[in-house]
Amino acid sequence: MSDKSVNFANDPEAAKILIFIKDGRWRKARDAAKELCKRDRARYLDLLIQANVGLAREMLGKGLLKEAETVVAHLASFAPAETVALLRKEMAVPQGKRQLEALADSGGAGWWMAALRADEILMQQGNISPADQAAVDLLVTDSFEPDLAGGEERVAQLAAELKAVRNACAATGEGRWEEAKDSLRTLPRQSIFWQWRIFLRGVRCVFEEERETARQCFAQLPATGTLARAAAALAPDLARSTRPAPATAKIPLFLAATGQPAAWAAALLTATASWKAGKRIQAFDDLAAGMRPVFPSLEPGLPAMLTDGILPSTTRMSDDDWVDSEAMFARFGNQRKKAESHLQKAVLVFLRSMCAAEKSEMPEEELDRCWQVVIKLWHENHGPDPLRDSLAWKWLGDELARAPKPRFNIFGFAQTAPYQNAEKALKAYENATAADETNESAWLALASLLIKERDTKKSNPLLDKLIKKFPRNKAILVLAGESAIARKSHTKGSAALRAALALDPLDRDIKVQLVGSLLVRIREARTKASASTGLWAEIEPFLEDSPPRGYELLSRWMARVRRSLLDQDQAAASQAMAESIAMAPSDVIRLFLAATLVSVYQTKLYSGWPQDWKAACSSPQHTWKTQLAILRLADFLSAQPGWGVKQMDLIRKRAVEAVAHLVAPHNIKTDPTGLLELIDELLSLRKRTAQRSVHVIGMVMREIADALFSQINPATRKIDPRLRLAYLIFAEDYSKKAIKHLDAVIVDAETQGFQAAAARAKAFKKEIEDNPGGGPFDFLEDDPYDEEDDIWEDDEDEDDDIWEDEEDDESDEEMPHPMETLTEAILAGDDATIQRCRIALRKRGLSDLTIDLAIEVISEGKKPRTQTRKIPPKKPPFVDPLQENLF
Amino acid sequence: MNPFLVLDVSVDATDEQVRSAYQILLRRYPPEHRPHEFQIIQEAYQATRTAADRLQWRLFHVQSGRTGPLETLENFAHLPGKLKPPGAAAFRSFLRGCANATLREQSK
Numbered sequence: 001m002s003d004k005s006v007n008f009a010n011d012p013e014a015a016k017i018l019i020f021i022k023d024g025r026w027r028k029a030r031d032a033a034k035e036l037c038k039r040d041r042a043r044y045l046d047l048l049i050q051a052n053v054g055l056a057r058e059m060l061g062k063g064l065l066k067e068a069e070t071v072v073a074h075l076a077s078f079a080p081a082e083t084v085a086l087l088r089k090e091m092a093v094p095q096g097k098r099q100l101e102a103l104a105d106s107g108g109a110g111w112w113m114a115a116l117r118a119d120e121i122l123m124q125q126g127n128i129s130p131a132d133q134a135a136v137d138l139l140v141t142d143s144f145e146p147d148l149a150g151g152e153e154r155v156a157q158l159a160a161e162l163k164a165v166r167n168a169c170a171a172t173g174e175g176r177w178e179e180a181k182d183s184l185r186t187l188p189r190q191s192i193f194w195q196w197r198i199f200l201r202g203v204r205c206v207f208e209e210e211r212e213t214a215r216q217c218f219a220q221l222p223a224t225g226t227l228a229r230a231a232a233a234l235a236p237d238l239a240r241s242t243r244p245a246p247a248t249a250k251i252p253l254f255l256a257a258t259g260q261p262a263a264w265a266a267a268l269l270t271a272t273a274s275w276k277a278g279k280r281i282q283a284f285d286d287l288a289a290g291m292r293p294v295f296p297s298l299e300p301g302l303p304a305m306l307t308d309g310i311l312p313s314t315t316r317m318s319d320d321d322w323v324d325s326e327a328m329f330a331r332f333g334n335q336r337k338k339a340e341s342h343l344q345k346a347v348l349v350f351l352r353s354m355c356a357a358e359k360s361e362m363p364e365e366e367l368d369r370c371w372q373v374v375i376k377l378w379h380e381n382h383g384p385d386p387l388r389d390s391l392a393w394k395w396l397g398d399e400l401a402r403a404p405k406p407r408f409n410i411f412g413f414a415q416t417a418p419y420q421n422a423e424k425a426l427k428a429y430e431n432a433t434a435a436d437e438t439n440e441s442a443w444l445a446l447a448s449l450l451i452k453e454r455d456t457k458k459s460n461p462l463l464d465k466l467i468k469k470f471p472r473n474k475a476i477l478v479l480a481g482e483s484a485i486a487r488k489s490h491t492k493g494s495a496a497l498r499a500a501l502a503l504d505p506l507d508r509d510i511k512v513q514l515v516g517s518l519l520v521r522i523r524e525a526r527t528k529a530s531a532s533t534g535l536w537a538e539i540e541p542f543l544e545d546s547p548p549r550g551y552e553l554l555s556r557w558m559a560r561v562r563r564s565l566l567d568q569d570q571a572a573a574s575q576a577m578a579e580s581i582a583m584a585p586s587d588v589i590r591l592f593l594a595a596t597l598v599s600v601y602q603t604k605l606y607s608g609w610p611q612d613w614k615a616a617c618s619s620p621q622h623t624w625k626t627q628l629a630i631l632r633l634a635d636f637l638s639a640q641p642g643w644g645v646k647q648m649d650l651i652r653k654r655a656v657e658a659v660a661h662l663v664a665p666h667n668i669k670t671d672p673t674g675l676l677e678l679i680d681e682l683l684s685l686r687k688r689t690a691q692r693s694v695h696v697i698g699m700v701m702r703e704i705a706d707a708l709f710s711q712i713n714p715a716t717r718k719i720d721p722r723l724r725l726a727y728l729i730f731a732e733d734y735s736k737k738a739i740k741h742l743d744a745v746i747v748d749a750e751t752q753g754f755q756a757a758a759a760r761a762k763a764f765k766k767e768i769e770d771n772p773g774g775g776p777f778d779f780l781e782d783d784p785y786d787e788e789d790d791i792w793e794d795d796e797d798e799d800d801d802i803w804e805d806e807e808d809d810e811s812d813e814e815m816p817h818p819m820e821t822l823t824e825a826i827l828a829g830d831d832a833t834i835q836r837c838r839i840a841l842r843k844r845g846l847s848d849l850t851i852d853l854a855i856e857v858i859s860e861g862k863k864p865r866t867q868t869r870k871i872p873p874k875k876p877p878f879v880d881p882l883q884e885n886l887f
Numbered sequence: 888m889n890p891f892l893v894l895d896v897s898v899d900a901t902d903e904q905v906r907s908a909y910q911i912l913l914r915r916y917p918p919e920h921r922p923h924e925f926q927i928i929q930e931a932y933q934a935t936r937t938a939a940d941r942l943q944w945r946l947f948h949v950q951s952g953r954t955g956p957l958e959t960l961e962n963f964a965h966l967p968g969k970l971k972p973p974g975a976a977a978f979r980s981f982l983r984g985c986a987n988a989t990l991r992e993q994s995k
Binding site for chain 1: 889891892897898915921938939942943945946947948949950951952953954955956957958959960961962963964965969970971972973974975976977978979980981982983984985986987988989990992993
């Protein structure tokens with residue numbers, strides 16, 4: 001619509017009509033304009049047209065389509081054809097869209113009108129429509145200048161506010177913060193531009209790192225508006241918006257804001273469109289075409305980030321990525337023949353990331369070939385760099401030196417693939433050391449691989465050379481020490497390890513190596529019947545009173561136990577024994593260690609050991625911690641190098657048996673925290689251990705469960721919540737009732753300050769909720785006497801087993817209802833049948849304790865007393881002749 | 888995250904230049920106030936501390952996932968300290984784009 005109102009500046013009647021038009025009082029404006037047209041049609045016709053157009057649009061806005069049609073039909077008789085056509089077009093679109101499209105097409109003047117309308121609404125405490133607010137926002141970013149001649153004061157005020165906001169925008173865009181602040185200082189709170197003031201303050205805070213203020217500012221903006229959209233693009237972690245800013249707006253902004261060339265905008269826009277359409281290779285091509293020669297790139301910068309992002313060679317490749325990757329690989333392979341520099345670069349970036357991402361998937365020969373191309377292209381494109389080449393060759397060596405991947409036969413069974421890459425890996429390491437002689441890690445890798453390949457002719461001189469070349473490299477010294485000790489060159493090995501220890505005196509791993517080496521020498525000295533006093537003295541500085549878990553070889557009391565068993569000097573051995581008794585955490589643990597080591601050292605236990613063991617076991621001072629310590633000690637012993645699977649199982653079995661002997665039901669209520677710890681340890685051990693030991697652990701757990709079930713009621717809140725938790729863990733009850741009990745346990749544990757127990761109960765509750773109907777462990781389902789997995793089956797020295805149950809080999813005849821038969825036998829006093837029932841019940845998984853209790857209950861009709869549990873007869877640990885290489 | 892871009896150093900920067908860039912960023916993004924940025928800066932410094940580290944990163948780094956050009960540009964712009972005032976014209980053009988998008992969306 002034309003804006004001819006300027007012609008009416010000095011015409012009060014026309015000005016009056018203009019005010020009507022501005023206020024949207026279309027009928028009054030039309031009637032007044034009609035009157036004026038009668039006087040001078042040519043001069044006032046435009047006002048009449050404006051009034052009629054406004055009236056028609058108002059009717060359209062109200063849904064009065066017929067009335068609007070009448071007005072438009074009348075308008076057609078005197079208005080220009082294009083005005084009428086526009087109105088008819090507006091009438092053809094749905095009502096909701098009509099106002100907005102008209103607004104969008106109306107340009108600066110229309111937005112100014114919308115701003116005036118919004119101002120009016122705001123003055124009347126009304127709400128501005130989103131469309132009007134969008135028009136106001138567009139007005140701010142437009143260059144339209146409203147005419148103020150003859151206007152009201154309010155109009156002039158609004159125009160001044162608009163100018164101030166525009167100034168503030170320009171100042172903010174250029175980082176002139178004070179000017180921006182000054183421009184908006186006088187903006188009234190009732191202004192339709194008030195949100196702009198908040199937004200611009202937020203933007204300033206983003207740039208000035210005042211994040212909290214920025215967050216508060218952006219939080220005040222309507223989430224669906226223009227300004228929230230802009231704020232979310234500028235600071236996505238500070239602003240909320242339901243809609244993102246368009247790419248056409250963001251790309252030029254971010255390029256400008258990060259100092260990148262504006263010319264890249266077109267390429268980025270095209271590539272973004274291709275990417276969104278799923279054409280990822282096309283996106284690569286778009287960037288390559290629009291950002292040549294900087295894309296693709298390996299140099300830090302936006303082009304390199306774009307290269308990394310768009311290439312399919314990433315750590316997580318989807319099926320589509322694979323397809324893209326193969327397509328690009330094939331195309332680069334063909335184009336490379338052209339030998340153009342940008343293609344060379346593209347091949348380099350693609351191959352580099354492909355090799356790095358797919359190193360574990362690519363066949364070794366393919367990786368070897370491709371990576372050598374990468375090294376060559378890098379050299380050609382970026383010039384020589386010894387460190388780079390050395391690192392690149394070392395990486396290739398590492399990848400080739402990895403254990404070969406198992407191959408699968410046609411039945412799907414894994415087969416160990418022959419190790420074929422050692423030669424190539426050695427070559428790569430040699431290239432790495434040749435490229436940069438100071439690359440210590442490459443030398444170390446080379447030496448390690450030679451040792452692994454048992455190429456002592458090369459590895460030994462190389463290690464000697466490396467020790468001289470890098471005397472302060474701990475890893476090289478340790479490798480040389482370990483290698484020498486493995487070759488039984490203990491003196492040379494100890495010297496290298498001591499040099500390494502001098503570099504890092506706190507390194508316990510080196511101390512363990514040294515103590516191990518000294519123990520081997522002590523055992524050799526014992527075989528040769530030569531003195532070992534000096535070697536024991538050498539061990540002494542490395543010993544600690546309480547070494548952390550995993551370093552038990554450094555334990556002082558254990559060293560004393562070893563000496564008591566190994567030292568040929570009887571006086572020194574006795575002295576060591578006396579010291580070990582004083583230092584050991586408990587007699588039971590010490591005796592257990594001695595019995596275990598005897599089997600390793602092939603010596604004999606002293607004659608009084610069984611009596612000592614019996615006395616130690618019957619001591620009332622045992623706590624759960626004693627059992628826990630035995631289990632941990634067994635875990636350490638079975639983890640020693642040189643130990644076979646069978647021996648490891650045996651150690652664990654012995655330990656668990658020892659623990660089983662120490663389970664004292666009458667003490668079940670003492671030290672509940674220790675009990676929970678023991679349960680966790682047993683569960684953990686059960687996961688790690690072999691099948692045959694699992695049954696033994698299951699037996700121990702049954703013993704504890706029996707005691708718990710007979711003494712604890714989980715519903716009784718007076719009982720310690722830790723004991724109730726232990727009960728619930730063993731009960732394997734995954735019902736709602738159990739969850740209810742656990743809730744009570746959690747509350748009571750927290751109230752009583754048992755935070756660890758509360759956390760354990762919460763974890764257990766979650767486990768129940770995640771596995772309804774499941775169980776944490778299935779020890780109650782295991783049959784320890786199942787002949788398939790009989791724990792005693794592989795014991796080669798059953799005759800020597802002091803813990804052997806004398807009833808084990810008795811009859812195993814079928815008994816359909818052993819408990820009923822037992823009841824009848826007890827009532828009849830038939831001891832032979834009772835004995836057979838006992839065996840039958842044991843086969844069904846019941847422990848001796850449970851059977852004893854059952855017999856007691858049946859025969860006496862009293863509540864069982866758990867103190868009556870029998871301690872099975874004990875036997876000395878067996879001596880395994882295969883344990884030659886230990887300690 | 889490209890550590891060279893985070894620290895704003897070139898590939899041939901010396902150890903001293905890397906350290907200096909790291910210290911400047913640390914002062915600007917102290918861990919107690921800006922833990923997220925501090926983490927990014929710390930990781931970037933670890934990856935570029937020595938010449939060998941810098942080369943290692945350039946040779947062997949792998950992108951964790953594929954990102955489109957626009958997302959990459961946004962990630963680049965939102966690296967600590969990367970975003971600067973874009974200039975009056977670019978800022979106005981950006982705001983106009985946002986306003987047009989809002990209006991278009993409302994008319995749908």
